[in-house]
Amino acid sequence: MVYIGKVRTSYFLKHAQLKTAKPDKRMGLKLDLIKPFWKQKTETIRSRLVHPLIVYADLVATGHPRNLDPAKRLREKHLR
Incomplete structure (x- = not known):
């Protein structure tokens, strides 16, 4: 998945x-x-990144076992 606006x-x-x-x-x-689908406040490098919660949800939603370890690490680092 690529989260991208119409302009880009x-x-x-x-x-x-x-x-x-x-x-x-x-x-x-x-x-x-x-x-x-989220509001971006300013045009900075950081604002071009997807929130870790969305990345986590996308990884888990694939259902692929290979994505579960990165999802777990992401959750432990950013979502606690």
Whole structure:
């Protein structure tokens, strides 16, 4: 998932050099571009980062065992 506003979407797609996969070549890969739903106070480097709680929720929501350890470490470091 990429949390990105409408203004930066075309820049991101151009510079990330992403291409649409053909249906037979997708192999379960997926990239979601999601408009940020939180308010950003100022335009700083920090304001461009997603809150750790959202990252934690995204990692856990995948259900993939490989994501559970980073989610646990993130929770211990930022969400206690």
